[in-house]
Amino acid sequence: MLKRKLTVVLGILVLFSMVLSACAPAALPAAQPAAPAVEGEASWWRTAAQTAGCEGVTLRGISESTPPSRYAADVLAKAFEAETGIKIELEATSWDEMYTKAINDMQAATGIYDFVYIEQDIIYQYLANNYLTNLTQLLADNPELASPDFDFAKFTTFIDNFKDAEGNIYGVPMEAFLKVYLYRKDLFSDPAIQEAFKAQYGYDLAPATTHAQYRDIAEFFTQYGRDNGLDLWGTTVQGNTGHASSFYEFFESIAPTFGVYNWGINMDNWKATVENGGEMNSDKAKEALAFWVDMLNYAPPEATASTWDEVAASFAAGRAAQGWVYGENAAWIATDPDRSRVVGNVGVALPPVAEGVMEDAESGVGYIGYYDGGAFGLPVSSKNQLCTLLWLQYIGQESVQADWAIAGSRIVMESTYDDPKVQEVDAKVDGYYTLMKEAGPLFRGAPPFPFHAALREVVQPYIWKALSGELTPAEALDQAAAAADAELVNLGYGQ
């Protein structure tokens, strides 16, 4: 009896697993290792690995699970291992977990990780704590391990984010992109839609250049989706009410377009409140937050649960007509039919700005959005410094950049812009790479705060409360600015 029952149960399990296997997506094609530039260089890597005694060594790294990181793990790591005999174990995980693990490792000096992802905004914290190895010095001390195909000078000015006051470099840039304004070209160019829009608002439908236009477009397409029974809304909002991503969208993408820079912190006296010289609760900041919170009315229902990943997924699913989207997702949204329903219909433009902001950006006083990115750095606690130096140079070769740029919409070297493969994709992404090259200087990374995460943790609950309607935008920013002032004093700034 028991035997019969067991047979039945096992039979069901086998059948179930067969069904699951049948439903599973086809296996991904094997990653193509980046081809070495020339035969001689390949042997240079092997020789260098032998010189440094690195053959058979395993290097462990941690990074956020982004398209560029996954390319590094799936393609570059394998190619590097084939050339040098050094194995790379790159843990691509969530943004939160990445920081937790990396900081804990470096703080305790346990040496688990040989390389860590350093986002542009966290570098100042890491430098202040002497977590990172000076790569300029390490290369100078070990000239025999300096690759002929690696040169810091070949990187874009983005590499400046990873320098100390003396110009020493602490990270090899591996991704850099803009948070751009994406819109649906198919919708924006539809004659019937254009006509309806003009009839309703009195001007032509085009990518928004002002916040008022952005709001009109968002309102129009939300209503359009409703009227036509479509899962379509007017805008994305990275408005997760329990995750730092919403804090970043507001302070690094929305507030600057209203003329509020550096999170509204006065960098001369480290104060946030208007009464102390800051701008976090200024009228401009309150207007920005009110605008952004209002956008939730025209955003898909998942907006308050969306981080950067979900925003990209929502746009790729065709659920939003426009939005601020991280550029690292632009290429796959525009070109990958397996993941995106808007292939061929993605438009790229500069975000809308308030009066005077573009002039601020052009003169260098301000900026119109976020220039994000990161580098791989070598923790002081790593026990494989020289082997990691080889790996960092390997990913910093000119020859691996073009394919990486296509896979991850990231460019860290000037020469990559001119690569034919990149230019081909550029056309499909409505000139995203060209926009990055030409308008990149109008965008800026996070302000150089050594207290970045600590301050963010204090301020973000108020942004979440504004998004959930628990506080008005004005109340939220007044309370946030007061809390920021108190925390900065607590951290030893702005006494």
Add this chain to the structure above:
Amino acid sequence: MRSNRMGWALLAPTLVILAVVGFLPFFYVLYVSLFDWNPFSNQLGMQWAGVNNFRRLVFDGAFLDSLWRTGLFAFTSVTIELALGFLLAQTLVNSFPGRTIFRTIYVLPLVMAPIAVGATWRLLTIPGFGPIPYYLDRWFGIDFRLATYADQAFITVILMDVWHWTPFVTLTLLAGLTAMPKEPLEQAQVDGANRWQVFRYLTIPMMMPVLLTVIFIRLMDALRIVDEVFMLTSGGPGTATQFIGIHIYRVVVPKTDYGYGSAMSLLVLYFTIVLCWLLFIALAQVGKQRE
């Protein structure tokens, strides 16, 4: 004398493990709590703060809010679990068709890891895609948005905990009910007691040790809940579901405020010990009454 030495020798591995994984971390946390230590502050390294971190806690609105929220969550969820668990245990103690299948399916949530429970509920409730918001809207016109409405998030977290842990309460109470002597119950029925009187004056008192044990275990679990809630809501919207475990995590890990976070942990540990002690006293009291 010899047997005494042998006893200590046998106990030694346990004591060493206890010291390493229990006492050492505790004293380290106690030590750290007396310092201001945030690697990202202007003053690098540990700065002596004395009891200042503990003093700050008393005036920390966010900490006190999360403490109150945790208490409310623990009280509500454990109360519902007890009521439901008792009802189901009473039902399962009797035989009925399909009882075995029901019991098997019913206890399945128990074997799930908390993080998987959170992920499952997240998939069920995610606005725009989850079946729960979809059908609530379609059938009842309810705008269910977990990440927007604080009350919905709080209630959903309670429901998730009830779904996860009521089977445990049921099984434990079922064991207690099955082990209960039948004679007093039969005697009471012979004496003319109705079902309510039997329940109120016999079943409840006889089940009291089991009930208190269940309350004890579930309360401790509810007070330290983190994973499911973090997976489902990340403590949001705002701080609506930011229970004390998540609050401490945010202070210690992303904010890297090690000194203050340590003080917070110790105070919460103190509250938990006091609560345990009160429950232990109650349990001992019941034991004495039964004797």
